[in-house]
Amino acid sequence: MYLPRAYDNLDFRWKKGKALIISGPRRVGKTTLVKQYLNKSKLRFRFETGDDFRTRQVFESQDLQLIRDYLTGLDIIAIDEAQRIREIGYGLKLVVDNIPEIRVIATGSASFALAGQVGEPLTGRKLSLNMYPVSVLELSAVYSPFELQQKLNDFLIYGSYPEVLLTENKSERIEILKEISGSYLLKDILEMDRIKSHKTVVNLLKMLALQVGHEVSFSELGRQLQVDNKTVARYVDLFEKSYIIYSLSAFSRNLRNELSGKNKYYFYDNGIRNALISNFNSLDMRNDTGSLWENFMVLERIKRNAYKGYSPNLFFWRTYDQKEIDMIEERDGGLFGYEFKIGKKIPKPPKLWTDTYNEASYSVYNTENYLNFIVEESNPPYYPPMNRQPTL
Numbered sequence: 001m002y003l004p005r006a007y008d009n010l011d012f013r014w015k016k017g018k019a020l021i022i023s024g025p026r027r028v029g030k031t032t033l034v035k036q037y038l039n040k041s042k043l044r045f046r047f048e049t050g051d052d053f054r055t056r057q058v059f060e061s062q063d064l065q066l067i068r069d070y071l072t073g074l075d076i077i078a079i080d081e082a083q084r085i086r087e088i089g090y091g092l093k094l095v096v097d098n099i100p101e102i103r104v105i106a107t108g109s110a111s112f113a114l115a116g117q118v119g120e121p122l123t124g125r126k127l128s129l130n131m132y133p134v135s136v137l138e139l140s141a142v143y144s145p146f147e148l149q150q151k152l153n154d155f156l157i158y159g160s161y162p163e164v165l166l167t168e169n170k171s172e173r174i175e176i177l178k179e180i181s182g183s184y185l186l187k188d189i190l191e192m193d194r195i196k197s198h199k200t201v202v203n204l205l206k207m208l209a210l211q212v213g214h215e216v217s218f219s220e221l222g223r224q225l226q227v228d229n230k231t232v233a234r235y236v237d238l239f240e241k242s243y244i245i246y247s248l249s250a251f252s253r254n255l256r257n258e259l260s261g262k263n264k265y266y267f268y269d270n271g272i273r274n275a276l277i278s279n280f281n282s283l284d285m286r287n288d289t290g291s292l293w294e295n296f297m298v299l300e301r302i303k304r305n306a307y308k309g310y311s312p313n314l315f316f317w318r319t320y321d322q323k324e325i326d327m328i329e330e331r332d333g334g335l336f337g338y339e340f341k342i343g344k345k346i347p348k349p350p351k352l353w354t355d356t357y358n359e360a361s362y363s364v365y366n367t368e369n370y371l372n373f374i375v376e377e378s379n380p381p382y383y384p385p386m387n388r389q390p391t392l
C-alpha cells in the first residue's frame with residue numbers, strides 16, 4: 001500500500017541558495033520520502049548517510065576544494081542522518097555559498113541534534129520541513145471519509161506511524177510501537193545529552209503520558225522522581241526537541257481568574273503514548289478515552305497546519321475554577337476556541353470566555369465532525385463570534 005505524504009514532491013520546496021532540511025522523529029518516513037523523490041528525479045544525485053566514513057570525512061574537513069571534488073558531476077546531494085556529521089552546518093554552508101547550482105537535502109532524526117548544528121551556520125540559507133507520523137490529512141488522499149471514520153479507533157489506540165498503518169495485525173503493531181518507544185525515540189537523547197539515568201527518563205515520559213490534557217507541575221514531577229525541577233525541565237525540553245511531546249501554554253490576558261504560567265503536554269503519536277504506559281486496550285475498556293481524543297485532535301491539527309503552511313499561535317485556556325477550552329488558535333487578528341469531546345454532547349462555551357472575548361469563536365469537535373477540523377474546516381463553529389467567522 002502507498003502512503004501519500006504531504007512533501008512527496010520536493011521540487012516545489014526548492015529555492016536557489018537554500019539547503020532543504022527535513023527533520024522529525026525516527027521512522028516517520030524521512031528516508032523513504034527522500035529516496036522516492038530521488039529515484040523519480042531525472043537529475044544526477046548521490047544519497048549518502050551521516051554514518052558513512054567518507055561522507056563524514058569530506059564535510060567535517062570544511063575544505064571547499066575537497067567538497068567540490070566530492071560533488072563533481074552531481075545536481076543533488078542528499079545526506080540522511082546528517083546530525084551524525086560534526087559541524088555539518090558549516091560543511092553545507094560551503095556548498096550553498098560556493099556551489100549554488102547543487103541542491104542540498106539533509107535529514108535528521110531529532111530536531112535538537114540537527115538544528116543545533118545547522119541553525120547558526122545556515123541562517124538565511126535553509127528551508128526547514130518537519131515530518132510527523134502520517135496525518136489524517138495525508139490519508140484523506142487515499143481513504144474516503146467513511147473509511148477514515150472506520151479507522152478512527154485504531155488511530156486513537158495505535159497511532160499513525162507508517163509501519164503501524166501498513167499492518168493490520170494487532171500484535172505486530174504493538175511490537176513495532178514498543179520497539180520505537182523503547183529504542184528509537186530515546187536513542188538520540190541518551191546518545192547526545194548527558195543523561196545520567198535512563199530509568200528517570202522513561203519514568204518521566206510515563207508520568208507525562210498519564211497527564212495528557214492536564215497542566216503539568218515540574219516540582220510535583222521532580223518530587224515523585226526524586227530529582228530537582230531543573231532536571232525535569234531539561235528532560236522535558238529534550239523530549240520536545242526530539243519530537244516526542246508537544247507543549248501548549250496557557251492563554252491569558254492577565255485576568256485575575258485566568259490560569260497562566262502552566263503548560264499541557266501532548267504526544268506526537270497516540271500509539272507511542274499508549275506503548276509507554278503499556279495499554280492497548282480497546283476504547284470500551286479504558287478510562288482515558290477523553291485524553292486520547294484530545295491528544296489525537298491537538299496533534300492532527302498541528303500536522304494539518306504545518307502541511308498547509310499555517311502558523312497560528314496555539315494555547316489552551318483555563319480558569320482557576322476549572323472552566324476550560326482545550327485549544328486556542330490566535331490568527332488573522334482573532335481568537336478561535338476549540339473543545340474536543342469524544343461523546344455527542346455539545347457543551348456551551350464558558351461564560352467568562354464569551355464575556356471577555358466577545359469576538360472570539362468557539363467550536364466543539366467530536367467523532368462525527370472531526371474531519372472538518374483536521375482535514376478541511378468547512379463547517380462554521382457551533383458558537384460563532386458576533387462579528388467574525390473563522391477563515392483559513
